[in-house]
Amino acid sequence: MAHFDDASILETTVESKRVFDGLILHIDHVNNRLPNGKLAAREVARHVGASAVVPVDGDGNVWLVKQFRAPIDQILLEVPAGKLDYKGEDRLEAAKRELKEETGLTAGEWTHLSDIVTTPGFSDELISLYLARDLSAGQSHPDDDEFLNVVKLPLNELVAMIARGQVTDAKTICAVLLAEKVVNG
Amino acid sequence: MAHFDDASILETTVESKRVFDGLILHIDHVNNRLPNGKLAAREVARHVGASAVVPVDGDGNVWLVKQFRAPIDQILLEVPAGKLDYKGEDRLEAAKRELKEETGLTAGEWTHLSDIVTTPGFSDELISLYLARDLSAGQSHPDDDEFLNVVKLPLNELVAMIARGQVTDAKTICAVLLAEKVVNG
Numbered sequence: 001m002a003h004f005d006d007a008s009i010l011e012t013t014v015e016s017k018r019v020f021d022g023l024i025l026h027i028d029h030v031n032n033r034l035p036n037g038k039l040a041a042r043e044v045a046r047h048v049g050a051s052a053v054v055p056v057d058g059d060g061n062v063w064l065v066k067q068f069r070a071p072i073d074q075i076l077l078e079v080p081a082g083k084l085d086y087k088g089e090d091r092l093e094a095a096k097r098e099l100k101e102e103t104g105l106t107a108g109e110w111t112h113l114s115d116i117v118t119t120p121g122f123s124d125e126l127i128s129l130y131l132a133r134d135l136s137a138g139q140s141h142p143d144d145d146e147f148l149n150v151v152k153l154p155l156n157e158l159v160a161m162i163a164r165g166q167v168t169d170a171k172t173i174c175a176v177l178l179a180e181k182v183v184n185g
Numbered sequence: 186m187a188h189f190d191d192a193s194i195l196e197t198t199v200e201s202k203r204v205f206d207g208l209i210l211h212i213d214h215v216n217n218r219l220p221n222g223k224l225a226a227r228e229v230a231r232h233v234g235a236s237a238v239v240p241v242d243g244d245g246n247v248w249l250v251k252q253f254r255a256p257i258d259q260i261l262l263e264v265p266a267g268k269l270d271y272k273g274e275d276r277l278e279a280a281k282r283e284l285k286e287e288t289g290l291t292a293g294e295w296t297h298l299s300d301i302v303t304t305p306g307f308s309d310e311l312i313s314l315y316l317a318r319d320l321s322a323g324q325s326h327p328d329d330d331e332f333l334n335v336v337k338l339p340l341n342e343l344v345a346m347i348a349r350g351q352v353t354d355a356k357t358i359c360a361v362l363l364a365e366k367v368v369n370g
Contacts (some may be wrong), residue, residue: 004253005334006334007331024306036332050243070196070217070229071230075195076302085305105362114353116354117353118303118355126353147193149190177359
């Protein structure tokens with residue numbers, strides 16, 4: 001796509017001001033110079049980032065977690081995932097930690113699937129997606145304020161649920177459909 | 186999954202307080218009663234929601250947009266998409282509007298692919314995903330502060346780019362991989 005004129009759509013930041021410091025979100029108001037010379041206000045939520053894992057066992061089952069999500073007031077079916085402990089933490093290490101914490105699993109084979117930005121219109125959250133195979137069971141140890149149920153589903157059944165619109169978590173849809181392409185060739 | 190005990194992982198909201206009102210984000214601090222009786226603070230960004238469209242033309246090309254995204258300071262390749270004008274707006278109507286605004290296209294055939302929650306850990310944003318076919322070209326009219334380039338790519342080439350990790354926008358990955366299953370059967 002090199003023939004497209006990226007310069008004609010670039011913005012440059014003139015000013016950035018922190019307007020809110022929260023528990024996990026830090027909001028900046030950014031004043032950007034547009035390609036036409038005018039200024040535009042952009043609202044940006046800074047987030048530490050996260051890793052997520054599709055654990056596929058020897059029987060072709062994906063290990064998932066169900067957990068309550070306060071923002072949508074619902075229990076959601078998701079791949080194991082969690083925030084980085086700090087900005088710049090090794091993302092594979094974070095994936096290994098979250099997999100172990102939430103499911104007790106450790107994995108002998110790790111494949112990086114992709115990195116995704118979840119909401120580039122308003123936040124900088126980036127989630128690294130991994131496929132984990134050659135699994136070994138162990139003891140889970142969720143965080144103190146984390147309650148979840150572990151669920152196992154055959155990969156192909158999970159993909160069919162996604163195609164029917166029965167899975168709504170974006171990182172889970174991305175990770176599972178990418179994992180499917182690796183596992184099923 | 187009815188045999189899993191959802192009641193054991195439910196939280197109930199004790200108190201919710203608006204702590205920040207921004208341009209597009211409104212942040213609440215929510216105090217939730219955990220399954221063990223303890224209280225936990227949850228930070229929730231309220232967002233109006235959005236619709237996104239995978240427009241596939243008669244030649245099997247997907248029409249995409251490249252646009253600058255301030256939160257990640259990068260130009261991103263995305264399916265046409267945009268925020269609802271107001272909470273509760275008809276999501277298919279919003280999809281039609283955004284497709285027309287960003288690409289000039291109208292479509293004779295619309296298929297709902299899925300609804301996704303982009304960041305259920307910290308926001309309630311829900312994006313409705315549609316496949317649009319039977320396309321007709323027309324005049325685009327982006328918003329005043331919106332600069333974008335329209336790009337056409339064969340669906341199968343776009344899917345291959347996603348599989349190689351060359352597309353990072355989560356809604357685009359979800360929408361295109363779901364559209365692929367419908368288009369390719």
